[in-house]
Amino acid sequence: MTTDIIVIGGGIIGSAIAYNLTKRGKRVVLLEKKYLVNGASASCDQGILLQSKAPGDHLRLAIYSMEMYKGLEKELSRELEFSQKGYLVLIENEMELKTMEDVVRQQNACGLPSEIISAEEAMGLQPGLNRDAIVAAAFCPWDGEVNPYMTTFAYADRAAEMGAVIKTSCPVTGLLIENGQVKGVKTPEEVIYAETVVNAAGAWAPFIGQMAGLDIPIKPRRGQVYITEEVPKFVHKGAINARYIVAKHHPELLKNDTSKKAKLGVGISLTQSFKGNVLFGASREFVGYDASNTLEGLREVLANATHLVPGLKRLNIIRTMGGLRPYPPDSKPLIGYVKGLPGFFMAAGHEGDGISLAPATGKLVADLILDGHTDVPAAESFDVNRFELMKENG
Amino acid sequence: MNERELRTETYVPNEDNIYVCRCEEVTVGDIKRAIAAGADSVRALKLRTHAGMGVCQGMTCRRNIEKMLQEQKIDLDLCHSHSQRFPVRLLNAGDFTKVLEEAEEDEEGGCP
Ligand SMILES: Cc1cc2nc3c(=O)[nH]c(=O)nc-3n(C[C@H](O)[C@H](O)[C@H](O)COP(=O)(O)OP(=O)(O)OC[C@H]3O[C@@H](n4cnc5c(N)ncnc54)[C@H](O)[C@@H]3O)c2cc1C
Ligand code: FES
Numbered sequence: 001m002t003t004d005i006i007v008i009g010g011g012i013i014g015s016a017i018a019y020n021l022t023k024r025g026k027r028v029v030l031l032e033k034k035y036l037v038n039g040a041s042a043s044c045d046q047g048i049l050l051q052s053k054a055p056g057d058h059l060r061l062a063i064y065s066m067e068m069y070k071g072l073e074k075e076l077s078r079e080l081e082f083s084q085k086g087y088l089v090l091i092e093n094e095m096e097l098k099t100m101e102d103v104v105r106q107q108n109a110c111g112l113p114s115e116i117i118s119a120e121e122a123m124g125l126q127p128g129l130n131r132d133a134i135v136a137a138a139f140c141p142w143d144g145e146v147n148p149y150m151t152t153f154a155y156a157d158r159a160a161e162m163g164a165v166i167k168t169s170c171p172v173t174g175l176l177i178e179n180g181q182v183k184g185v186k187t188p189e190e191v192i193y194a195e196t197v198v199n200a201a202g203a204w205a206p207f208i209g210q211m212a213g214l215d216i217p218i219k220p221r222r223g224q225v226y227i228t229e230e231v232p233k234f235v236h237k238g239a240i241n242a243r244y245i246v247a248k249h250h251p252e253l254l255k256n257d258t259s260k261k262a263k264l265g266v267g268i269s270l271t272q273s274f275k276g277n278v279l280f281g282a283s284r285e286f287v288g289y290d291a292s293n294t295l296e297g298l299r300e301v302l303a304n305a306t307h308l309v310p311g312l313k314r315l316n317i318i319r320t321m322g323g324l325r326p327y328p329p330d331s332k333p334l335i336g337y338v339k340g341l342p343g344f345f346m347a348a349g350h351e352g353d354g355i356s357l358a359p360a361t362g363k364l365v366a367d368l369i370l371d372g373h374t375d376v377p378a379a380e381s382f383d384v385n386r387f388e389l390m391k392e393n394g
Numbered sequence: 395m396n397e398r399e400l401r402t403e404t405y406v407p408n409e410d411n412i413y414v415c416r417c418e419e420v421t422v423g424d425i426k427r428a429i430a431a432g433a434d435s436v437r438a439l440k441l442r443t444h445a446g447m448g449v450c451q452g453m454t455c456r457r458n459i460e461k462m463l464q465e466q467k468i469d470l471d472l473c474h475s476h477s478q479r480f481p482v483r484l485l486n487a488g489d490f491t492k493v494l495e496e497a498e499e500d501e502e503g504g505c506p
Contacts, residue, residue, distance in 0.1 A: 035438040042441055149441050157431060168432060229449050229484065275444075293480050299494045306491055313488030318449055320480045 003029045003165070005369065006185055006194040008172050008208055011041035012148055013354055014200035015155035016362030017347055018164050019076075024366055028164040029192060031185065033171035036156055039202045040354060042149040043291065043323025045225065045269045045279055046081075047238060048356045051089055051114055051140045054248055055106035057378035058332060058353075061360050063112065064377050068359035069146060078154040080146050081274040087143035087238040088122055089245060090129070090268065090308055091136045096242045099249055100138050107140075114140035126237045128311040143238065145271060148355045155362070172201075175211040175344075182212065182343035196337075196369055198345045203289070203324040205334075205348035212341055214389045218334070218349045220289050220324035223282040224297040225269070226305075228315040230276030239308075241267035244284075248331070266300045268308050278315055280305045284325075284352075291322040327351045333361065334384040336368060345369060346384040414462070415455040417448020425459065429466050436460060449484060 005021055007014045010032030018030040032038065048066055053059040066084075073080050091097050100116065107114045115138065122137035123129050160166050167187075174186035175197065184193035199208045199216075209216035244267050247254040254262055265284025272278045283297045298320060306312050328334055328349035338344045347365050350357055360376055367374035410423030420443045428442040436459055439445055445459055446452030452459075481490075 035433070035435055035441075037441055153431075153442060160432075166432065168434065168438070226487070228487070298480070299498070302487065302491055302494065306487065313486075313491055315487050316484045317481055317487055317490065318451055318484060319447075322479075 001029070001190060002193040003027045004194060005029075005196045005198060006031060006192055007198045007200055008185065009039070009200035009202055009204070009348075010036040010152070010156065010166070010168065011039045011200065011202050011354070012037075012152045012155070012358045013041075013202065013347055013350060013361055014198070015152045015159070016358040017198055017200055017365045018166070019155040019159040020362040020366035021369065022159040022162045022164040024370055026370070028159065029194070030156065030159070030164060030166045031170045031172055031187060031192075032166070032168045035168045036166070037149045037152050039204070040323040040325055041152050041202075043225075043321045044148055044223070044355060045271055045281060046145045046148055046273070046355065047087065047240075047269065047271060048144040048146055049087060049240070049353070050112055050143050050356075051087060051107065051138060052240060052245060053353065053356075054331070055103065055110050055112075057381035059107065059110050059112065060377045061382070062353070062356050063110070063142075065357050065360035066142060066144065068363070069144065072151070072359060076154040076158050078150070078158075080151050080154060082144065082146045084142060084144035085237060086125075086139060086141040087240060088126055089138040089240055089242050090122070090134050091138065091242040092134055094135060095253070096246050097136050099246045100136075100242050103245060103249065104138055112140060113142065114138055126235070126239060128234075128309055129239075130308055130310055133308050138242070139237070145238065146355065147274070151355070151358065155358075172208060172211075175208070177212060180341070182341060196343055196345055198347055198365065198369075200347045202348055202350075202354070203326040205326060205346070209389065212344060213391055214338065214341070215391050216334070216346070216348075216389060217329050217387055219286060219327045221327035221351065222285040222287055222291060222297075222322055222324055223352070224285075224293050224301055224320065224322050225279055225281035226298070226301065226317050227319045227321065228278040228312075229318050231278060231315060232276065233272070234278050234311070234315070235270055235272035239268060239270040241304075241308075243267050260296070261300050261304060264297055264300050266304045268305050270305065270309060277318070278312070280309075280312060286327075289324065291324050293320045293322050325351045326354070333357065333382050334387065335361065335364060335379075335382045336384040338389055339385045340390050414458050415443075415445035415448060415452075417450050417454070418444040418446075420445040420455075422462070425462050429463070434463075436463065439463070451478070451482060
């Protein structure tokens with residue numbers, strides 16, 4: 001088979017890319033080793049979060065992506081359970097508060113209407129918080145949510161309707177390289193030729209890179225989450241911990257913390273699905289390609305969440321999940337043609353932001369492949385070539 | 395038409411409207427459409443339709459869904475296995491907190 005572009009990976013990123021390229025008239029084949037949303041894109045929370053992005057390029061890209069989400073249900077003619085209900089960042093001590101005041105000032109400078117509010121105001125926005133556990137909160141009304149797997153299906157289905165070929169149960173097992181140029185991929189059944197191969201395999205992107213002798217600095221970072229039965233409105237505003245935003249600015253603060261909670265990278269993420277299931281997490285663990293739930297992880301996640309929101313103890317858990325975030329060393333996705341390997345395009349490494357950044361990523365990738373330039377803001381900041389991917393011996 | 399025929403007429407609904415998954419109110423028609431859209435495993439069906447995501451976590455509906463996949467000539471052995479995640483049965487978060495706290499005290503037990 002011959003096509004214009006092959007996209008590897010049927011997560012939210014690969015599907016958004018396939019949709020954007022097909023929309024612009026390209027012949028696209030998307031290859032997924034198992035089924036759509038086999039990876040992180042169905043084992044995650046549903047936040048389109050702006051407050052958690054580092055003020056600057058990352059935040060500008062996220063704001064752009066949020067703008068795209070506002071019109072996405074209409075564009076894809078699908079319900080995606082999108083809403084902008086606003087998120088709280090729970091601040092647990094004076095030191096966190098000081099850093100967050102600074103962060104909020106920088107966010108405001110980027111145009112984000114976040115603000116520091118008192119603990120009482122936070123309790124008014126989200127009843128049931130533990131007053132003794134927080135000293136204040138940051139709030140931003142722009143933060144929102146979307147159903148991640150419905151969004152992935154919608155992108156993939158729309159792409160298919162417009163002519164893209166979506167192949168599931170079809171792993172890429174090798175790359176076709178001729179004269180130092182990627183010409184296609186191998187699957188167990190056939191060789192598929194294309195002008196460009198896009199690596200959107202999330203946490204598994206390094207394995208695709210290895211097929212071309214590349215060293216891609218992405219690692220799986222596990223997150224464990226609880227899901228409760230459907231209940232009436234419990235989460236009025238989504239919530240996350242300030243600790244990880246603070247840690248981005250002062251890594252030393254977390255390094256000195258030797259608790260189990262810190263070791264497992266536990267911070268709250270609280271949200272509720274359209275149907276009424278409350279989702280609460282999450283851990284951030286480096287344990288290789290193991291997406292299972294562990295007693296230790298579940299214990300720390302539950303303890304942290306019920307400390308901040310005691311009312312969670314009344315709810316019944318129906319399921320837990322574990323997902324692998326594609327973690328790059330600098331928290332920013334790796335996007336672009338890899339220098340020195342024509343035909344090979346990287347689009348992975350969104351870590352905990354892939355849902356938020358999917359619309360912008362889809363457009364950015366299509367622009368770069370088809371036009372060589374883009375109006376997506378801060379694009380150069382995510383250029384894959386900021387890392388040296390070619391191994392020494394070539 | 396005798397009374398018995400009349401009853402069957404009245405009581406046999408259109409197959410597509412029969413619920414396969416009662417917790418999530420997913421019908422035979424929903425499953426058929428998802429299979430047509432490319433779902434080829436229990437998990438793919440679950441993600442497309444929510445079948446099996448309800449309070450009973452597929453205890454009631456899973457077998458019927460597997461049967462429907464088989465009827466569509468989809469080989470279950472080739473399907474990606476559907477892993478059952480903790481806690482399988484409904485578990486109260488408060489009860490679990492207590493169990494975990496007690497377990498932790500036992501682990502640390504004997505401290506002065
Ligand atoms: C617990 C948790 C909570 C999260 N919460 C949020 C949130 O609130 N907001 C947010 O924005 N982000 C969140 N994220 C992050 C988000 O889930 C990821 O960034 C995003 O899903 C990554 O999408 P992806 O398409 O790059 O990767 P994936 O969804 O992992 O997709 C990669 C795909 O590639 C396929 N693949 C791998 N190897 C091959 C091969 N050889 N051939 C073919 N296919 C292959 C895999 O099967 C997989 O389907 C969370 C993540 C976790 C784990
Ligand atoms: S009947 Fe399907 S989840 Fe309960």
